[in-house]
Amino acid sequence: MSPLLSPVSPELDDAHFALLGHYAKHLGRAPKAIRFASQTGERRSRQKGHGMEMLELRAYQASDDLRHIDWRVTARTGQAHTRLYAQENDHQRLLLMDLSNSAYFGTRHTFISTRLIQLAGLIAWRAKQQGDTLSYRLTFGKEDHASNRSNTLPTLLTQLKNASYIHNRNHPNNNNSVWSNTLLTHKTHNKDVIILTDKQYWDDSEESALMQLAQHNSVHWIQIIDSNAFNLPPGQYQMADETGVKQVTISKQSMQRAKDSFFSQNTQMRKKLSSLGIRYQAFDLTESPDKIARYLLSQGALH
Template identity: 75%
Template sequence: MSQLLSPESPELDDKHFALLGHYAKQLGRAPKAIRFATTSGERRSHKKGHGMEMLELRAYQASDDLRHIDWRVTARTGQAHTRLYAQENDHQRLLLLDLSSSAYFGTRHSFISTRFIQLAGLIAWRSKQQGDTLSYRLCYGSENHASNKVGTLPILLSQLKDASNLKHRMNDTSDSSIWSNTPVTRKSHSKDVIILTDKQSWNDGDEAELMQLAKHNSVHWIQIIDSNVYNLPAGQYQMADSQGIKQVNISKQGLNEARLDFLTQNKKLHEKLTTLGIRHQTFDITESPEKLARFLLSQGALR
């Protein structure tokens, strides 16, 4: 059995993250038609080194290349402006990982949280190996980490390692959504945004920000579930959540009702995301993290 499909522990160590780096190299490449095709909305895509077509002109940001300041517009307006080129926006990526306490659970192979973290690790390694720019925000337990700086792979991997620690299921993340009230998403433009979360809902204010994010970026929403939970034999189980370990009585009727409720909520989630132009894909915990990464590769979210 794959070392990634069923790790020795849901709490991942440095050795496992090094292994993720090896697997990231073996993913292959995205189909040429996907990597270099023009997509919908404002997103533009060109083969690397194939010209420098200007994509937009906007107010200067601290991370912008000084060589691309438009001095004529700057002089006329009195405010620094930067020219952004389509080539520069091809491979900018934003990773958003948001884990609730419920994600630290699984009936087969590993925990849902572990699978999300493995996929995030593959995305981080792959971005580094391909020379892509990766910004990120991680929310788990009471922790909240974000960065839009270059060269932060060791820091990101260390934070992902911490996210796998089961102590974080004792503290749930905040009610606000991961894309809200954060600099890494507020001015995000022409990026591949990958959202990894087990959450299914958000408030009206967060929806407005999600709509704005989807308007200016290509957004991919990955959901991981454990379908086997609805096939458990009726009986008494020990379950752990943010309130600690407790005894839970499970009946066949209760499982059927829970399954129906999940399917109803998930259908609403899919329809809402589709309406916003967001690509939503659900995977089971039995599917390997390499498969999930290759799916993102096929969608052009990775290269």
């Protein structure tokens, strides 16, 4: 079985994060996608490398740059042809990961928290490999980390490793959403924003901050769901939370109530995200993180 799908432990080590770097390198190429453009007239202007990406080859026109004439095609056809290029900008993205104590749970393969952390690691490695700019904010347990500096991959991977530790579920949930109450998100414009969280609700002030983020950026929301959690057979289970380990009795009725409550909240969340223009996608815990990363690649969230 794939070491990404079912890691040896939900607590990830340095070797696993190195493996994520290998998988990130072999995700493939993103299909050409419509890049996000602000309605307020803001444009991305930082050029990356040569700054040019060829779009097509066509017959030469008087306004074309002579440096872009394709002399081989011109010689073969007897008619001047020129290459059309599009400016390739520095791809800037913001990674937001927010884990509640409930995320440190899973019935198959690994924990929901681990899957989200793996995906964050793939995103971090991919940005480094492509030379893209990556800002981030991570909230888990009692910790809150953020950075908008370049060359922070080792620090980010260390923080992600710390996020995978199970003791983080012993702390109450952070009341504030990862996108609110921070200058990092308040000043974010013209970026691909990737939100990784198991949380499904927020208050009015947090919704206002999320609306502002979606107005100025292309926002992608990824959720991991353990569908098998609602199919456990009736019986007694030992469950751990911030108060310790206790026995929980599960009946068919209590399981159905929990399932109905979860999916009711989920439906409301999806409607809110859709109204804000946020792209939402849920994946089951049985999906490998590299498959989820390829989805983000297909959506233009990764380069």
